[in-house]
Amino acid sequence: MNEAIVCETHQETEHSHPRAARPRAQSEALVTRALHVVPSTAVYVDEVRSLARAGRERAAVSVACIHLELARAWQMLIRLKAAEALLTAQRIEGQLGPSPVPGAVALRCEIAAVRAAALLLQDDAGAALAAALAALRLGTATPTAHVALTVCRCVYWRLGDLESFYAVERRELREPDQQPGRLRAVTTMFDLALDAAIEFGQMHFNAARLLADGALDVARRFGAGPAAIDALPACVMAQVLYEEGRVDESEALVAARLPGIRQGGTIEGAVRGYGLLARIAANRRQPGQALLLLAEADTLGMKRNWPRLRAASLAQQVEMHVAAERVDQAALCAQRLAVLAGQCGAASSSARFEIARYHALAQTRLALAQAHSDASAQALAKPSVQAFPQAPIQVSNAVDLAALRQLHCDTDLRRDGYGAVTIALLLVEALLVAGLRDDAVEALVALLRQAVSVGLQQTLVDCSERVAKLIEGIVQGAIVPAGDVRDLLPYASALMSRRRRGSAGMQPGHDTARDFARSVAALGLSERERAIIGLMGRGLTNKQIAIRLSIAPETVKSHAKHLYTKLSVRNRIEAVTLASRLGLVRLSGCGHAGD
Template identity: 85%
Template sequence: MNEAFVCETDQEAGHLHPRVAPSRAQSEGVVEAVVEAVVMRALHVVPPGSVSVDEVQALARVGRGRPAVSVARIYPDLARAWQMLVRLKAAEALLSAQRIEGQIGRLPGTVAVAVRCEIAAVRAAALMLQDDAGAALAAALSALRLGAAMPTAHVALTVCRCVYWRLGDLESFYAVERRAPDEQPGRLRAITTMFDLALDAAIEFGQMHFNAARLLADDALDVARRFGAGPAAIDALPACVMAQVLYEEGRVDESEALVAARLPAIRQGGAIEGAVRGYGLLARIAANRRQPAQALLLLAEADALGMKRNWPRLRAASLAQQVEMHVAADRIDQAALCAQRLTVLAGQCGAASSSARFEIARYHVLAQARLALAQAHSQASAQAFPQTPIHVSAAVDLAALRQLHCDTVLRCDRYGAVTIALLLVEALLVAGLRDQAVETLVALLKQAASAGLHQTLVECSERVAKLIDGIVRGSIEPAGDVRELLPYAGALMSRRRRGTAHAPAGCDSPRDIARSVAAMGLSERERAIIGLMGRGLTNKQIAIRLCIAPETVKSHAKHLYTKLSVRNRIEAVTLASRLGLVRLSGGARAAD
């Protein structure tokens, strides 16, 4: 009898022990069992150390050991695919999955199914990162059909939720199974837990439940901090949702700080949701501070990033916001050029997923409406009788705006519907439909007051602002009792006047910076440490300078990172520089 040694898994101890193979048939079964054990370990089932690739390769020398050779090749590719996903490198993850797919036919049946399930989950997440929601959903559902009990099924479930959120299908979103996170999750499980919380936060924000959105986004950021979920850009979505909440509350400096710290990582390899929200918000902040050149620079960068990553949705968002900014500056020709580019882009997106098509169409409708209103205003200014209404209902498609508003509300995006409603009010005014404009505005103010919406209404157009001011002063009397709205509307106009009378464009005043720092809760010691970090000092050098222990510096640094919602020294110094707290020196570095 052949005295060849093979291995079998000790079911209780989880280790491999040598034994003599009694027969070749039994050897084949053992090989298949070990192969499956190796793949299961690659799929995060078997604890590390229970079987090694070297041991499986040794099986190739025993009888029918060919499947083990395939697993030895699959194992690093599978690990690499997940590693690329954690790093938000979707294209590389898809390439690894494709390589694995070509080897599945050489694996035993049960193992092949497990690997197919894993590949489908990888592909679903990667396609979601590439903003292909339709293909991502198909891959995620395939993964769940193949193995809903697999340890990485939580990835497919998160992808399903993400797609349903993008589609505005909250019934399906909430119907997806939710699995309780582990007490000590691995990095992959921590990432999906963070994304699930971030998606919940984004939904609450879209419904203008700002307090709930803040709590959920904070929980998501806490998961990312505690478990080191990945690169800084991976928590961009919850950070941007939190920043949007802060912005609507008028806490502009804190809002900028959250996003600015993540912008370099978003440029390098972030997901599209963080890019759309992050660039858009930073451009709004720059415009709010009367820094149009900086805002347009950010939007041009977003457009270029969208071209590089093949993200038409990001490009559409950028072009629509550029139209808005050019219109605000009375640069109608530049606005028309951006609108024309957006029209071309919208015509090229027939192959995009339905959710992307809807959003691109939304940006297109809004840009066209803004351009038409600007052109109507220009015509009115040139008329001999400027008080005469310009009937632009043919130029501004009121029916399209109304339908877009209705569709956006049906997709449970009340926050997105606010911008459309403001534009609709303006279009109705210009078209001479004043009563309808007032009625639409009052309905919007009632929703905004109950939700605590602030900054978006403060930044409304001059036409809409005059209408709100008329309601506050009593020169315009809407149908129905609006007395309960007057304090809120008055506060909006007061805030708007303060913003108009603010100091010249540029950077914030020292008082504003101090207020921002105080709001973040930085102590004097923490401010001193972040300042020395900005000058490039190491922790040991800071300790010597402040006459404290290096461990104390590390402790203060950790508190700093938490308060600033950043991950490391580089992000903290970058953010502090944005706020004017430090001046970066040539020797600034990320020493610990």
């Protein structure tokens, strides 16, 4: 056990709740004695003769032991070991029992806070919210109230109830001269990450970037736990970078945290991380790599009992198979997703909504793929069929346009504008395939107006071939919308140009070195910093780097700190991993050399 974390948790609790500090301080020696010292018989007899004093001491020892167990539970949570923390909480409740002990109500509230955080890590939002509210019974001045408050905010976000989310009290970090506890730093980081995720969902990309960077900065400054604990803000930052077309940087930021996500990350980081990496692989015309990542996510979802991660993985697998015209494989994944959706009755309402959404999207994509096969067959029989048929193809029974519109509306009401864009693109395609071209054009123009106002780019670049042809038709004047769209033409033209460049970039002869150089320039690394990260990748220690570059070791440390800040990483391993993804270093197998 990391005793520093235990002591840190004790100190934070004592400062926050003076009433709880006294029994801990009075029993410190007794705890050591109870755990490590076997008293002599004479001393034991003396204590038995002083029944009142012995009773008080036994109560103090009991309370102190409970506090130590709670500190261990918090340590497990910081390490993202939710199951172990829950078992510890149950054991503590058994030790506490019904008998009154000093500060029993405060102890029960702290146990509830442990339970709330652990249940949230297990993606049981409903039970987590109930436990968090129980932990707040004494008010927000309790020692671990900041944990319960963060759990409440996370659950309200998942439920799409942003009014309740914003109503929850925020706890800011202490002044810089007062070093906060690690647990406090973790909740602060998560609060910022949740804010960043909400801003990203509302497509406020600049705000999302600033908040995610703030969360990553807290994780760097205070060493807030294992590598995977900051996966959510890192993934939000990566999503912003991806939308800006900075694909290499986006991939590197997530890939550096993928090993930690595999070992013990949060579900939010896993859903976003695996989904984004698979999307990038597909963008690079690497469907095999994309499917491999999604299969790994599905396996991780089964291992951790995260049906939401499995649903996200299966829905994206359907999308990949449909894009590759493997309708049979898409149908198999959609069938597995349908079974999963049917089994999610016990899941929380937020998980049920998301799983149902993934299922609806997968079913729509499959139906559209089957419609495309039917249309291809019709085209072979009747070569005169138009690219955008006015007569509807028989898909009305497969795609429920009203249900798709309702899903778009429900997602938008949850203030998830980014998620609503994906549904809007599918709706445009469904209207087009159903022969409702005017409705499809109208929906697409509305989507383009929204996208240009918020700076959405890569999601539209990645649209299906049907939608891309429709955008091209508008740009070239072959399709004339009902309203004036001249102000949209430069934006739509730029989207299609980027799409063509992306396709061309997958061909032999693509100058990847030039792209890597652009990424390095965008990160703002100096020549000296590039040299240092390169030597780090070769496994050299700070002292060895200093000798090689003829500079002081302290100068190397200073450059390293600047590197970590620019790369949004916390340590040498993450920096080298990210730099290798950007092509800055070639790993020698010794990249774990110490500082």
